[in-house]
Amino acid sequence: MVESPQSQNALSPDELHEAWAVLSADERLEGFRLLPPAVADDFFLGLTAREQGELILSLPPGERRTWVRLLPPDDLADLVQAVEPEQVDAILSQLDDASRREVNVLLAYSEDDAGGLMNPRFARVRPDMSIDEAIGYLRKQAREKVETVYYAYVLDAEQRLQGVLSLRQLFQAAPDKRVADVMIRDVITVAENTDQEAVSRTFSEHSFMAMPVVDEQRRMKGIVTVDDIVDVVQEEATEDIQKVGGMEALDAPYFDVGFMAMLKKRAGWLMVLFLGEMLTATAMGYFEHEIARAVVLSLFIPLIISSGGNSGSQATTLIIRSLALSEMRLKDWWRVARRELTTGLALGGVLGAVGFLRVIAWQALFHSYGDHALLIGMTVGVSLVGVVIFGTLSGSMLPFILRRVGFDPASASAPFVATLVDVSGLVIYFTAASLFLRGTLL
Amino acid sequence: MVESPQSQNALSPDELHEAWAVLSADERLEGFRLLPPAVADDFFLGLTAREQGELILSLPPGERRTWVRLLPPDDLADLVQAVEPEQVDAILSQLDDASRREVNVLLAYSEDDAGGLMNPRFARVRPDMSIDEAIGYLRKQAREKVETVYYAYVLDAEQRLQGVLSLRQLFQAAPDKRVADVMIRDVITVAENTDQEAVSRTFSEHSFMAMPVVDEQRRMKGIVTVDDIVDVVQEEATEDIQKVGGMEALDAPYFDVGFMAMLKKRAGWLMVLFLGEMLTATAMGYFEHEIARAVVLSLFIPLIISSGGNSGSQATTLIIRSLALSEMRLKDWWRVARRELTTGLALGGVLGAVGFLRVIAWQALFHSYGDHALLIGMTVGVSLVGVVIFGTLSGSMLPFILRRVGFDPASASAPFVATLVDVSGLVIYFTAASLFLRGTLL
Numbered sequence: 001m002v003e004s005p006q007s008q009n010a011l012s013p014d015e016l017h018e019a020w021a022v023l024s025a026d027e028r029l030e031g032f033r034l035l036p037p038a039v040a041d042d043f044f045l046g047l048t049a050r051e052q053g054e055l056i057l058s059l060p061p062g063e064r065r066t067w068v069r070l071l072p073p074d075d076l077a078d079l080v081q082a083v084e085p086e087q088v089d090a091i092l093s094q095l096d097d098a099s100r101r102e103v104n105v106l107l108a109y110s111e112d113d114a115g116g117l118m119n120p121r122f123a124r125v126r127p128d129m130s131i132d133e134a135i136g137y138l139r140k141q142a143r144e145k146v147e148t149v150y151y152a153y154v155l156d157a158e159q160r161l162q163g164v165l166s167l168r169q170l171f172q173a174a175p176d177k178r179v180a181d182v183m184i185r186d187v188i189t190v191a192e193n194t195d196q197e198a199v200s201r202t203f204s205e206h207s208f209m210a211m212p213v214v215d216e217q218r219r220m221k222g223i224v225t226v227d228d229i230v231d232v233v234q235e236e237a238t239e240d241i242q243k244v245g246g247m248e249a250l251d252a253p254y255f256d257v258g259f260m261a262m263l264k265k266r267a268g269w270l271m272v273l274f275l276g277e278m279l280t281a282t283a284m285g286y287f288e289h290e291i292a293r294a295v296v297l298s299l300f301i302p303l304i305i306s307s308g309g310n311s312g313s314q315a316t317t318l319i320i321r322s323l324a325l326s327e328m329r330l331k332d333w334w335r336v337a338r339r340e341l342t343t344g345l346a347l348g349g350v351l352g353a354v355g356f357l358r359v360i361a362w363q364a365l366f367h368s369y370g371d372h373a374l375l376i377g378m379t380v381g382v383s384l385v386g387v388v389i390f391g392t393l394s395g396s397m398l399p400f401i402l403r404r405v406g407f408d409p410a411s412a413s414a415p416f417v418a419t420l421v422d423v424s425g426l427v428i429y430f431t432a433a434s435l436f437l438r439g440t441l442l
Numbered sequence: 443m444v445e446s447p448q449s450q451n452a453l454s455p456d457e458l459h460e461a462w463a464v465l466s467a468d469e470r471l472e473g474f475r476l477l478p479p480a481v482a483d484d485f486f487l488g489l490t491a492r493e494q495g496e497l498i499l500s501l502p503p504g505e506r507r508t509w510v511r512l513l514p515p516d517d518l519a520d521l522v523q524a525v526e527p528e529q530v531d532a533i534l535s536q537l538d539d540a541s542r543r544e545v546n547v548l549l550a551y552s553e554d555d556a557g558g559l560m561n562p563r564f565a566r567v568r569p570d571m572s573i574d575e576a577i578g579y580l581r582k583q584a585r586e587k588v589e590t591v592y593y594a595y596v597l598d599a600e601q602r603l604q605g606v607l608s609l610r611q612l613f614q615a616a617p618d619k620r621v622a623d624v625m626i627r628d629v630i631t632v633a634e635n636t637d638q639e640a641v642s643r644t645f646s647e648h649s650f651m652a653m654p655v656v657d658e659q660r661r662m663k664g665i666v667t668v669d670d671i672v673d674v675v676q677e678e679a680t681e682d683i684q685k686v687g688g689m690e691a692l693d694a695p696y697f698d699v700g701f702m703a704m705l706k707k708r709a710g711w712l713m714v715l716f717l718g719e720m721l722t723a724t725a726m727g728y729f730e731h732e733i734a735r736a737v738v739l740s741l742f743i744p745l746i747i748s749s750g751g752n753s754g755s756q757a758t759t760l761i762i763r764s765l766a767l768s769e770m771r772l773k774d775w776w777r778v779a780r781r782e783l784t785t786g787l788a789l790g791g792v793l794g795a796v797g798f799l800r801v802i803a804w805q806a807l808f809h810s811y812g813d814h815a816l817l818i819g820m821t822v823g824v825s826l827v828g829v830v831i832f833g834t835l836s837g838s839m840l841p842f843i844l845r846r847v848g849f850d851p852a853s854a855s856a857p858f859v860a861t862l863v864d865v866s867g868l869v870i871y872f873t874a875a876s877l878f879l880r881g882t883l884l
Contacts, residue, residue: 017647021770038628046647142613150592150609150651167592167609171584186480204676205459205488207669209592209651226669227649233672234646237679238763241686245759245856246752253769254760259781263788266756273752274793278800280744285810291740295733298740302722302747302864309751310688310715310857314708317687318696321680327463327695339701346705351716358720368727414687414856415752422744 013043020051021255025058041070049078050256057087068094074119074228077106114199115192117232118213118222125152127162127180131173134165150209153220154183161187161212161220189214192221196232201326203229240324243408244317246273246415269413276419280305283423287430294441296369297433300355300380305425307351308387309418315340315395316417323399323409333400337393344392348385356381372440379436383429390428391421453477455485462493463697467500483512491520492698499529510536516561516670519548556641557634559674560655560664567594569604569622573615576607592651593665596625601661603629603654631656634663638674643768645671682766685850686759688715688857711855718861722747725865729872736883738811739875742797742822747867749793750829751860754837757782758859761841765851775842782838783831790830798823814882821878825871832870833863 011019016031023031032055035043044052044067052075056067068091071079076095080088080103092100102120109115123141125134138152152170154163163183165173173182189212190199202211203226210223239249248265250257257265284291291298319336322328328336359377362368369376395417399409434442453461458473465473474497477485486494486509494513498506498521510533513521518537522530522545534542544562551557565583567576580594594612596605605625615624631654632641644653645668652667681691690707692699699707726733733740761778764770770778801819804810811818837859841851876884 018771022774038626042630042648045649139613142610168584171581184480188484200672203669204672206484207487209667209669225651226672227645227651230642230646230668230671230675233675233679234767237675237683238767241679241683241759241763244683244686245755247756247760250760253767254764254778255770255774259784263785266753266785267789267792270749270752270756270789270793271796274745274749274796277745277748277752280748281741281800284741284744288737288741291733292737295730295737298733298743299723299726299730301740301743302726302868303716303719305744306719306722306747306751306857306861306864307712307716309748309860310712310719311708313687313857314689314712317683318689318692321683322696325676325680325695328697329460329463332464332697336696342701343705343708347709347712350709351712354713354716358723415748415755418751418860419748422748426744 013039016043017046020047021253025054028055029058044070045075048082049075050082050252053079053083053087053091057083057090061090064090065094069099072119072121073099073102073106074117074222076103077116078111080107081111109192112196113192114190114194114196114213114224115221117196117199117224117228119225120222122210122212122220122223123152124155124220125165125179127154127156127178127183129179130175131170131177131179131182132175134179135170138167138170151223152179153212153223154179155220158217159219161189161214161218163187164212187212189218190224191215197236199224200229200232200236236324240320240410243410244320244413246270246413269415273415273419276416277422279423280426283426287426290430290433290442294433294437296376296441297379297430297437300383301426301429303355304380304383304387304429305422306418307384308391308421308425309414310391311344311347311388312391312395312417312421313414315343315392316398316412316414319396319399320409320412323403330400330403333397336396336400340392340396341389344389345385347392348388351388352381352384355384372437375436375440379429379433382436383425383432386428386432387421387425390424391417394420394424455481458485459488462489467496470497471500486512487517490524491517492524495521495525495529495533499525499532503532506532507536511541514561514563515541515544515548516559516664518545519558520553522549523553551634554638555634556632556636556638556655556666557663559638559641559666559670561667562664564652564654564662564665565594566597566662567607567621569596569598569620569625571621572617573612573619573621573624574617576621577612580609580612594621595654595662595665596621597662600659603631603656603660603662605629606654629654631660632666633657639678641666642671642674642678678766682762682852685852686762686855688712688855711857715857715861718858719864721865722868725868729868732872732875732884736875736879738818738883739821739872739879742825743868743871745797746822746825746829746871747864748860749826750833750863750867751856752833753786753789753830754833754859754863755856757785757834757837758840758854758856761838762851762854765841765845772842772845775839778838778842779835782834786831786834787827789834790827793830794823794826797826814879817878817882821871821875824878825867825874828870828874829863829867832866833859836862836866 011031013035020028056064080091083091092103123138125137129137134152150167152165153161156162163185164187165179165183169182188206190202192213192215210225212223213221215221242249247269250265356377359369359373359380363373398412398417402412403409453473455477462470498509522533525533565580567579571579576594592609594607595603598604605627606629607621607625611624630648632644634655634657652665654665655663657663684691689711692707798819801811801815801822805815840854840859844854845851
């Protein structure tokens with residue numbers, strides 16, 4: 001795409017965006033400077049906080065101000081948190097005093113709270129204004145520094161939230177009415193310290209473009225806009241997917257995570273799973289005599305334990321996601337358990353039948369399994385039914401249990417369930433074997 | 443929560459929302475009717491399309507009109523697609539002719555395209571209007587039926603998109619300027635048939651509240667707003683998580699999917715994995731003599747193959763998500779391969795060392811593994827290194843290969859990678875065993 005970054009041919013914004021990750025700091029700066037001024041603003045605003053920070057710091061100090069001041073306070077707070085601590089002053093010194101104070105207030109909130117997401121600049125009107133006065137006042141605010149004028153928040157003298165008006169309602173109202181006559185008093189708000197996941201849930205339950213953030217005295221602190229919620233939703237989904245895959249959430253794009261940090265995120269869970277899986281060696285130890293007497297039994301071990309792991313992995317991801325989307329609650333566990341039991345029985349029945357037929361077919365074709373192929377086939381088939389039921393049930397119940405005791409259900413990762421099922425799968429298999437083969441092979 | 447749905451105590455909207463999934467149709471209707479009128483609208487708009495359809499159809503025909511007409515055309519189109527075909531008329535007959543035509547136009551688009559997401563009602567102005575005329579005209583449109591007045595789109599006489607003005611820019615501009623003087627001409631648009639995933643990517647690259655949808659002649663058809671993108675992002679993440687878990691995407695909440703439909707979504711992949719896993723029985727068949735001579739080897743089979751599966755599962759989910767978020771491109775595969783090779787070596791080294799020590803320790807404590815425990819420990823340790831490297835590499839490369847040949851990278855699910863690694867893990871293990879144990883145990 002960027003065959004010769006030294007060439008003077010300007011890239012289109014989309015091309016530059018696509019190439020961004022693989023460009024050096026110098027190449028990024030050069031590509032950015034070649035953008036027409038009209039599109040450079042939009043391109044800059046579309047970068048992540050980390051990328052904005054790197055780009056600004058690669059500019060000579062004299063050119064930084066425009067770009068720093070283009071960002072609203074909430075995005076600046078994100079940017080400040082994304083750069084190295086020793087670079088923070090180089091950013092904040094570009095701001096006027098009032099804006100710097102705003103950013104510093106935001107920095108006091110946790111990044112994952114409503115307070116950390118909100119923009120402190122919002123459109124406000126007073127309850128006793130007429131509709132025409134309110135529209136005129138909004139026009140004035142838009143000319144200054146408020147970005148989002150989709151809703152006008154009605155505040156009393158103590159900055160307490162009294163009501164809200166959408167711009168549409170304001171436009172629709174008769175010009176001689178007062179704000180207090182037409183405003184909606186029953187405003188849905190979020191508290192400063194509401195977790196971002198809860199904020200995004202409130203957004204999806206209502207269909208607002210923005211929501212006000214208030215403190216305990218209902219004084220209004222800022223607004224969270226729905227475009228920030230898109231990022232929250234992506235972030236939370238990424239965390240869940242990574243946890244489901246059996247690792248700690250990365251919190252940053254793949255190439256932005258250092259080698260050692262990446263190793264730590266992965267080695268921890270891998271080691272936990274490995275230690276758990278060591279129990280299989282212990283379990284197998286108990287069955288060593290059985291294996292010595294009937295080596296043929298060992299052939300089906302991977303097939304059987306992995307089938308339990310796969311069915312458990314399906315069930316656990318399904319339930320983890322449903323819980324994350326609030327499609328089900330903790331109290332639905334019994335409904336899920338009954339359903340998964342039936343599902344496990346059906347799935348296990350299918351796999352068990354195929355497994356049984358596999359043994360019989362190979363015996364007919366290649367005489368692979370000696371005199372007792374029928375009994376071996378039954379052992380394999382019955383074990384598969386048991387293991388799949390166990391996998392499905394434990395995979396679906398584990399997320400509920402984890403949530404109940406206060407952990408993230410997503411920790412019931414596919415590999416975690418597989419490990420659990422591996423150990424129990426061995427016990428199920430060798431129990432079935434001793435039932436069917438006692439007196440013949442065993 | 444709803445101990446006695448027959449009681450006359452009205453639930454709060456939040457309580458009703460929470461209980462919704464477990465209420466019967468009658469209970470839902472009763473709860474909904476007890477809501478104060480001021481909050482009922484908002485509550486209704488926060489329901490999913492399917493829930494809105496069920497609620498409307500449970501109302502007597504005379505009461506349906508208000509609720510049907512509350513919905514904008516794009517939400518109505520979703521609702522129509524969510525109800526049974528024979529119920530569609532009961533919904534559409536509540537609309538005036540113009541709105542019914544709008545909904546029918548939208549129904550012609552695929553649900554997953556920009557056309558299926560868009561709202562055909564948007565605020566428009568003409569390039570030759572003065573700023574004050576434009577604001578007056580917007581006020582008039584807001585009074586009629588346009589919902590979203592955050593951007594005013596500038597259209598020529600053929601409805602072709604000439605430019606855009608945010609409300610803020612409109613408010614900021616000098617009243618005597620003309621729209622054409624201050625509008626932004628370089629408008630980012632999406633085509634009618636752009637896939638919703640691509641639309642959401644365009645939203646995340648820029649930071650807009652809405653984007654115009656145009657046809658091939660650049661005639662404007664509607665707008666997609668960012669609040670719809672939140673749903674798209676959730677939906678796409680859910681699909682990916684379910685695929686990563688080793689099943690087909692469900693496309694509906696858990697409890698809304700019928701038993702047989704659910705079985706089909708899960709049995710398909712489970713069977714594919716099972717057939718793949720059958721190769722382990724074949725592979726084990728080749729090593730039956732080795733196992734018969736050294737039963738001790740069989741004890742570590744589950745430990746070794748699952749370690750490969752776990753490391754592969756981590757790698758594949760990491761890469762699937764990074765590809766979905768466009769954090770990396772197809773051409774980055776080589777960079778990823780080198781990095782994952784090093785990561786696999788490090789992770790495998792750690793697990794290998796622990797595995798080796800486990801064998802040595804158990805031998806010292808319990809004399810579990812006979813005369814050749816040191817050699818067995820080395821076999822286990824070296825196999826673990828090999829299997830983890832293989833798992834990490836194949837887990838990270840498979841999503842790239844799938845995307846390259848045109849499949850969804852998310853099909854490289856954790857169980858799929860685990861199955862692949864199980865078969866090769868056996869080969870690696872028994873190869874290591876024959877190297878270390880030839881002439882002693884084997």
